[in-house]
Amino acid sequence: MKILVIGKGGREHALAWKLNQSPLVDKVYVAPGNPGTAAFGINVDIKDSDIKTLADFAEKEKIDLTVVGPETTLALGAADEFEARGLKIFGPRKDVARLESSKDFAKHIMNKYNVPTGAYETFTDFENAKAYVLKHGAPIVIKEDGLKAGKGVTVAMKIEEAVEALEIAFAIPDNKVVIEEYLDGFEFSLIALAHEDKVIPLEVGQDHKRVFDGDKGPNTGGMGVYSPVRRVTKEIIDASVNEIIRPTLEGLKKEGLPFTGFIFAGIMDTKEGVKTIEFNARFGDPEAEAILPRMESDLVQLILDIMNGKETEVKWSEKTTVGVVLASEGYPASSTSNAEIEIEDGMESILFHMGTKEENGKLYTNGGRVLIVVAEGDTLAEAKEKAYNDIEKIKCEKLFFRHDIGAKDVV
Numbered sequence: 001m002k003i004l005v006i007g008k009g010g011r012e013h014a015l016a017w018k019l020n021q022s023p024l025v026d027k028v029y030v031a032p033g034n035p036g037t038a039a040f041g042i043n044v045d046i047k048d049s050d051i052k053t054l055a056d057f058a059e060k061e062k063i064d065l066t067v068v069g070p071e072t073t074l075a076l077g078a079a080d081e082f083e084a085r086g087l088k089i090f091g092p093r094k095d096v097a098r099l100e101s102s103k104d105f106a107k108h109i110m111n112k113y114n115v116p117t118g119a120y121e122t123f124t125d126f127e128n129a130k131a132y133v134l135k136h137g138a139p140i141v142i143k144e145d146g147l148k149a150g151k152g153v154t155v156a157m158k159i160e161e162a163v164e165a166l167e168i169a170f171a172i173p174d175n176k177v178v179i180e181e182y183l184d185g186f187e188f189s190l191i192a193l194a195h196e197d198k199v200i201p202l203e204v205g206q207d208h209k210r211v212f213d214g215d216k217g218p219n220t221g222g223m224g225v226y227s228p229v230r231r232v233t234k235e236i237i238d239a240s241v242n243e244i245i246r247p248t249l250e251g252l253k254k255e256g257l258p259f260t261g262f263i264f265a266g267i268m269d270t271k272e273g274v275k276t277i278e279f280n281a282r283f284g285d286p287e288a289e290a291i292l293p294r295m296e297s298d299l300v301q302l303i304l305d306i307m308n309g310k311e312t313e314v315k316w317s318e319k320t321t322v323g324v325v326l327a328s329e330g331y332p333a334s335s336t337s338n339a340e341i342e343i344e345d346g347m348e349s350i351l352f353h354m355g356t357k358e359e360n361g362k363l364y365t366n367g368g369r370v371l372i373v374v375a376e377g378d379t380l381a382e383a384k385e386k387a388y389n390d391i392e393k394i395k396c397e398k399l400f401f402r403h404d405i406g407a408k409d410v411v
């Protein structure tokens with residue numbers, strides 16, 4: 001088979017790397033890919049937003065299966081375009097991808113189909129939004145509608161922070177804001193392969209969203225991850241699949257919006273049971289980089305199975321993975337580029353590229369999140385030690401990382 005992966009980050013590197021291991025696969029193309037994917041795949045110089053050219057390429061090369069990484073590609077209608085041309089694509093159509101691209105839509109589906117989530121209200125003007133915040137008090141959560149790369153959310157512990165977030169949000173014309181009840185509990189990410197009402201759940205990972213050690217500083221796309229998460233027992237996963245993922249997929253199907261692709265639920269395990277924080281219509285990044293190396297099953301076969309309506313069991317390695325992100329100075333507010341990266345020999349971990357570029361045989365930073373070092377161990381402590389030892393082998397003056405990835409794994 002010929003496979004096309006759309007995207008250029010660490011998630012797409014991990015997806016392409018895993019798909020490439022399938023005995024069913026002859027060639028993996030990645031558009032546009034990165035220096036990491038070039039090591040085993042064929043990078044194709046087409047932007048992940050250029051839907052028509054991507055579909056032209058898939059037609060011309062007779063690609064058997066396309067897997068979409070980024071939410072923006074889905075929100076632009078990649079699946080609609082590919083399907084209209086009879087091309088097989090694993091990712092939801094534009095209307096369905098609203099599950100991620102519109103928080104308001106996601107909340108509407110959850111409420112209509114009794115999917116547990118925090119109470120909320122949607123606002124289009126500052127005064128009413130502020131009145132709601134004053135009435136309900138803090139802590140409270142302010143979420144801008146639309147795709148914000150994980151940055152449009154303020155978890156306000158004080159009223160003043162909430163009001164300030166509303167001021168910023170409503171400074172943007174025609175903005176919509178969801179104000180949500182604060183959920184207290186243990187957060188984890190559950191990703192599943194889905195097609196209509198069929199589900200193949202994967203093992204869970206835990207992201208570290210805040211930029212600094214001890215969960216300090218602003219939210220980011222994710223600074224590190226580990227998998228599995230021992231606190232998230234089989235009962236919690238089963239409850240998440242049965243109370244959150246299945247009813248959401250069934251609801252979407254009833255609405256005439258059947259989902260195909262990776263569905264990602266950000267879940268809070270609270271005193272009252274599991275509650276949905278958010279949905280994404282794609283694999284998580286950095287979750288993919290820690291979860292896929294633990295998967296022993298053939299990912300291509302799993303995708304074909306689910307697209308044929310078959311709920312297959314997934315085989316997993318008993319090992320624990322820890323992934324530590326190296327980000328550019330200033331991230332998430334800004335990011336520097338063009339800092340040279342040197343990597344010493346002898347690294348035991350897998351290195352996925354998130355935002356790098358290669359020029360004249362040298363590697364440079366090229367974005368906010370740059371690399372992720374993913375180590376495997378018999379225990380979390382062993383994986384952690386390996387990951388942090390290997391980080392020492394990456395020489396670059398403009399990178400920083402969190403030192404406490406996995407520290408929350410207390411059972």
Ligand code: AMP
Pocket residue numbers: 118141143150151153155180181182183184187209219266277278
């Ligand atoms: P989101 O982009 O919706 O995932 O939000 C980013 C982060 O904010 C989440 O990963 C949570 O850590 C936090 N968050 C979002 N919604 C809530 C909520 N209702 N209660 C507590 N924390 C939340």
Ligand code: GLY
Pocket residue numbers: 150207221222280283284285286287
């Ligand atoms: N790591 C969270 C996300 O991919 O949105």
